Amino acid sequence: MVPAELAAWMQDRQVRIEAVLEGLLPSPSVEPCRLHEAMRYAVLGGGKRMRPLLAYAAGEAASAPRALVDASAAAVELIHAYSLVHDDLPCMDDDTLRRGKPTVHVQYDEPTALLVGDALQSLAFQVLAQSSAEAGVRADLVGRLATAAGSRGMAGGQAVDLAAQGRTLELAELEFMHAHKTGALIRAAVLMGARCGEPLAPDALRGLARFAGFAGLAFQVVDDVLDATASTATLGKTAGKDASDGKPTYVSVLGVEGARRFAAGMLADALDGLGPLGEAGGRLAALGRYIVNREF
Secondary structure (H helix, E strand, O other): OOOHHHHHHHHHHHHHHHHHHHHHOOOOOOOOHHHHHHHHHHHOOOOOOHHHHHHHHHHHHOOOOHHHHHHHHHHHHHHHHHHHHHHOOOOOOOOOEEOOEEOHHHHOOHHHHHHHHHHHHHHHHHHHHOOOOOHHHHHHHHHHHHHHHOOOOHHHHHHHHHHHOOOOOOHHHHHHHHHHHOHHHHHHHHHHHHHOOOOOOHHHHHHHHHHHHHHHHHHHHHHHHHHHHOOHHHHOOOOOHHHHOOOOOHHHHHOHHHHHHHHHHHHHHHHHHOHHHHHHHHHHHHHHHHHHHOOO
C-alpha cells in the first residue's frame, strides 16, 4: 500500500502534469484535426506519470519552483508517450492494448500513429525551448533529453531489444539494454528536474545520478515481473507478451523471485545514492520504494 502522504503528493502532481499537458497539446479543433485528436488520445487520461513525478521530486530536492519544473516534466512525458506509440506498432512490439484502451494504430491507423510519435517528439523539444528557464538551463535541458531519447539512450536500447528477440542474453547484456531503453529517460527526468533548481554540490549531483540509474533499472525489473505475474486488466496492456514474443527479460534470466530480489538490491543501491542530499532526498526515496513495490 502506498503511504497516505506519498499518495496525496503523487495525486497532486499527476493532476498538475495532466493540466500542463492538456494546455500544451494542440486542440483537436485545429487542423490537422485528426492528428491532433490522436496526439491527445495517446497522451491524456492514463499512465502513472512516473517520469514527471521523478522530475518534480528532484526539483524539490534542488529547491526548484514547481512552475519551472513543469516544462521538463511535460517534455519527458511527451517523449515517453511517443515511444509507447511507436513501440506498439506492428513493426515493433505489435500490441493492441495500452493503458486499458486500444493502441493508437488500432484506434486510428498506422500512418497516423507514426505521425503522432513524430509530432509528440517535436513538441517535447518545443516545450523546453520555450520554457521560462534561463537560456543556459534551457540548452542543457534540451541536450539532456536529446541524448536520453536518441541512439545513445532510448532508441538505441530499443534497437538492442529488437535484435535480442529469440536470443538468451547474459545479465550484463540485459542491464545494458534496459539502462538505455528504460533507464536513460528516467535518469533524464531526475537530472532535468534537479537542473531547474539551485546548483547541487558535486557529491549530491553524483548521488542523484546514482539514484536515477539504479531506479531506472529497478523500474524495468519490476515491469518484467509484473508482465509475468499480473493480469491484462491490472496492467492495462497485454500481460505475458514478453514471454510469448521470446523477449529476454529479467524474469527469463533470474526467475520471478530472483528478479524481485534483484530489484530490492537495486533499490538499496539507489537509496544509498541519496545520502548526500539528506532530508531533501526524502521524496525521491519514497518514489524509489514505490517503483519497486508497485502492483501495476
